[in-house]
Amino acid sequence: MSAIITHDRKPHVVVLGGGFGGLYATRALARAPVTVTVVDSKNHHLFQPLLYQVATAALSPGDIAVPIRRILRSQKNATVMLAKALAIDTANKRVTLEVDGQLDYDFLVVATGATHSYFGHDAWHAFAPGLKSIEDALDIRKRVLIAYEHAEREPDPLVQKEWLTFVVVGGGPTGVELAGALAEISRHVLDEDFRRIDPTSARVVLVEAGRRVLPSFTPGSSARAKEQLEKLGAEVLLGARVTDIDARGVTLEGHRIEARTVLWAAGVAASPLARTLGVPLDRAGRVPVLPDLTVPGAPDVFVIGDLAALEQDKMPVPGVAPAAMQEGRHAARNIVRRARGEAALAFRYRDKGSLATIGRVSAVAEFGSIELSGLIAWLAWLFIHVLFLIGFRNRYLVLSEWAWGYVTYERGARLITGANGPPPPALP
Amino acid sequence: MSAIITHDRKPHVVVLGGGFGGLYATRALARAPVTVTVVDSKNHHLFQPLLYQVATAALSPGDIAVPIRRILRSQKNATVMLAKALAIDTANKRVTLEVDGQLDYDFLVVATGATHSYFGHDAWHAFAPGLKSIEDALDIRKRVLIAYEHAEREPDPLVQKEWLTFVVVGGGPTGVELAGALAEISRHVLDEDFRRIDPTSARVVLVEAGRRVLPSFTPGSSARAKEQLEKLGAEVLLGARVTDIDARGVTLEGHRIEARTVLWAAGVAASPLARTLGVPLDRAGRVPVLPDLTVPGAPDVFVIGDLAALEQDKMPVPGVAPAAMQEGRHAARNIVRRARGEAALAFRYRDKGSLATIGRVSAVAEFGSIELSGLIAWLAWLFIHVLFLIGFRNRYLVLSEWAWGYVTYERGARLITGANGPPPPALP
Numbered sequence: 001m002s003a004i005i006t007h008d009r010k011p012h013v014v015v016l017g018g019g020f021g022g023l024y025a026t027r028a029l030a031r032a033p034v035t036v037t038v039v040d041s042k043n044h045h046l047f048q049p050l051l052y053q054v055a056t057a058a059l060s061p062g063d064i065a066v067p068i069r070r071i072l073r074s075q076k077n078a079t080v081m082l083a084k085a086l087a088i089d090t091a092n093k094r095v096t097l098e099v100d101g102q103l104d105y106d107f108l109v110v111a112t113g114a115t116h117s118y119f120g121h122d123a124w125h126a127f128a129p130g131l132k133s134i135e136d137a138l139d140i141r142k143r144v145l146i147a148y149e150h151a152e153r154e155p156d157p158l159v160q161k162e163w164l165t166f167v168v169v170g171g172g173p174t175g176v177e178l179a180g181a182l183a184e185i186s187r188h189v190l191d192e193d194f195r196r197i198d199p200t201s202a203r204v205v206l207v208e209a210g211r212r213v214l215p216s217f218t219p220g221s222s223a224r225a226k227e228q229l230e231k232l233g234a235e236v237l238l239g240a241r242v243t244d245i246d247a248r249g250v251t252l253e254g255h256r257i258e259a260r261t262v263l264w265a266a267g268v269a270a271s272p273l274a275r276t277l278g279v280p281l282d283r284a285g286r287v288p289v290l291p292d293l294t295v296p297g298a299p300d301v302f303v304i305g306d307l308a309a310l311e312q313d314k315m316p317v318p319g320v321a322p323a324a325m326q327e328g329r330h331a332a333r334n335i336v337r338r339a340r341g342e343a344a345l346a347f348r349y350r351d352k353g354s355l356a357t358i359g360r361v362s363a364v365a366e367f368g369s370i371e372l373s374g375l376i377a378w379l380a381w382l383f384i385h386v387l388f389l390i391g392f393r394n395r396y397l398v399l400s401e402w403a404w405g406y407v408t409y410e411r412g413a414r415l416i417t418g419a420n421g422p423p424p425p426a427l428p
Numbered sequence: 429m430s431a432i433i434t435h436d437r438k439p440h441v442v443v444l445g446g447g448f449g450g451l452y453a454t455r456a457l458a459r460a461p462v463t464v465t466v467v468d469s470k471n472h473h474l475f476q477p478l479l480y481q482v483a484t485a486a487l488s489p490g491d492i493a494v495p496i497r498r499i500l501r502s503q504k505n506a507t508v509m510l511a512k513a514l515a516i517d518t519a520n521k522r523v524t525l526e527v528d529g530q531l532d533y534d535f536l537v538v539a540t541g542a543t544h545s546y547f548g549h550d551a552w553h554a555f556a557p558g559l560k561s562i563e564d565a566l567d568i569r570k571r572v573l574i575a576y577e578h579a580e581r582e583p584d585p586l587v588q589k590e591w592l593t594f595v596v597v598g599g600g601p602t603g604v605e606l607a608g609a610l611a612e613i614s615r616h617v618l619d620e621d622f623r624r625i626d627p628t629s630a631r632v633v634l635v636e637a638g639r640r641v642l643p644s645f646t647p648g649s650s651a652r653a654k655e656q657l658e659k660l661g662a663e664v665l666l667g668a669r670v671t672d673i674d675a676r677g678v679t680l681e682g683h684r685i686e687a688r689t690v691l692w693a694a695g696v697a698a699s700p701l702a703r704t705l706g707v708p709l710d711r712a713g714r715v716p717v718l719p720d721l722t723v724p725g726a727p728d729v730f731v732i733g734d735l736a737a738l739e740q741d742k743m744p745v746p747g748v749a750p751a752a753m754q755e756g757r758h759a760a761r762n763i764v765r766r767a768r769g770e771a772a773l774a775f776r777y778r779d780k781g782s783l784a785t786i787g788r789v790s791a792v793a794e795f796g797s798i799e800l801s802g803l804i805a806w807l808a809w810l811f812i813h814v815l816f817l818i819g820f821r822n823r824y825l826v827l828s829e830w831a832w833g834y835v836t837y838e839r840g841a842r843l844i845t846g847a848n849g850p851p852p853p854a855l856p
Contacts, residue, residue, distance in 0.1 A: 146510075
């Protein structure tokens, strides 16, 4: 069908993606004289900053994801469609959906984000999953938990050691958080659960090609993050470039780590939908937008969040949640102005600071010229993450889970689920 | 390998299955002079009485499942193996595992339970999933939530009505609980989330071949359960035998219900492992055991829980959690006696009562000659289920979830997850 949703005369805004950018744009249009259709291929908004906690069995998927319909329940000018957008036709102002035909728009907000990139080595995907969705997180959780199960029944001590070696590739915030959580699990969560192996002997290695972890932070924060990781029992390898990944481990330049579990936190690539816009993209596949967040030549199409490439004061606006939220709100403001016949305004990103957590009561934080680490940074991290978690129910449950986990070192969500049930046969 | 676990002279007890029966048998052996190996193809013990709450998005999988290792962490004579048992060789006292070779036993406890049965109509499985595992529950949750999504975008009102019709086949406790929860979701949870459909118009039909729901309860309880279901908005069809199920609905004798979502709660069949024991099985594939719970001709092999067929006072011992727990403890006691050279004792089931919940503050309960219904039965249900939920953390979280859900009518776990992401294309 060519229009499954009928509209009155109000401008129709189509928002592609229910992440931070899309959701903040939609909410900012709540009182505007427009109708909004939010299209997402998932039924839930995901609080991505806590996704690594699902991957490491501290939280359940339901704790960090909320149905998009639930969030927009009382916003009567917004309709939610569970559908996948395949292509954008800016000339005819129309989006092609996978199953449901086409959707005409007056204004379009493209906020479909990014996925992980293996820099051309797509074969690595099978051996080193990345972390972008609930499904990814459950896959990683399963791999980590099953590795200990394999180690427990492995008679060959060398192979056993490979099962007890975990490599995280990429020293950005996700890599640091994953490595810290993996070290904690081995030292404090699984320590008494096995009979033949000693989980505290597990080796967790964070591999980073650059000269420090958390490259977007100051060198001081990077050094403190490395120290805190090492205190938790993780190894940090800097200046280590990955040249190959296979089922048995990671090859670095002149170095090999035998490991049966490798996680990928090294690169992201923009959503492929950007390619259908018909404008030149940057190296990471993102859309270089104009200062008002529109696409060159398509003034009714706004691109926001991780999908947008934008410079400010000669620095790229970072691909973080606060930037996506600010851009979402700004796109909404510009749509309202344009609908009134006014000119769109340029966007200005306000950096509110950066935070990365490393483990139980360790984190680093930077707010302007203030640098924090350890317990204070961790409390700031806790406060801000709970504050921004959408839906009061989730805040309440996540705090419950954390309080419990904090006191007991227990990880409640240690479930191995999935169609294949029993673990795969051992490798030759 | 033929023995991956080496043992000292103590008798080796192998327990197949980490459900109620297997777990209670293992725990009862904690101080016995034996070594125990628990084998399960899942890493978690599942609190099956609450599984329907995961299927209907009220609880997360992590709330009702606990890693078996975690439960047995401090029981030093017990080892847990994540493995699938394929066959039992009672002559050589040996279990064949799928990947890990063989496991020799001195005593064997078989507690692998039951799965759903389609009475020879295995093709129905694709259209009407049953509810036995976390994966089943997530599949059902996805089908139910996606049905509303389909209805929301369906232009044809007749097809829309099919998407808004939910049929539950089987009027036992699981069917009653599912039908009650589905009616509640439509009336109280999703009621404001859609723009084009009215979820409160959804039709929920419970189909039962017999003359009353909850046939194991008294006729009075059955009548009260039916009333309470109807009050919640569900329809109850009695004496309705299913003759066919396809992608578009259910055919009854002389009657057809067009429905895109059909759930199966009608029959169970014993785990196929029973067939390898080499003894005659009953019609449902269960093992008729001797009064001491052993297999005829194999006095070292105990069969307990849903897999065992046992009569007492000319009534079958029911396939419920309390029976499995009592049998597990009794099998452990007999193993200890046998290891000491004493004779095994006959098992005696003590009926502690029956409970079935129907919805928010409605339930039926029977304790001996006392019959309860409504709020009091529901409070009894709540108390007993939380009491028996293994792991204090889960009790605390499940109570948190329930308290929240009770006050707000909110279902937190309304996530559609799974590899296929977007919904399947509409049927022709």
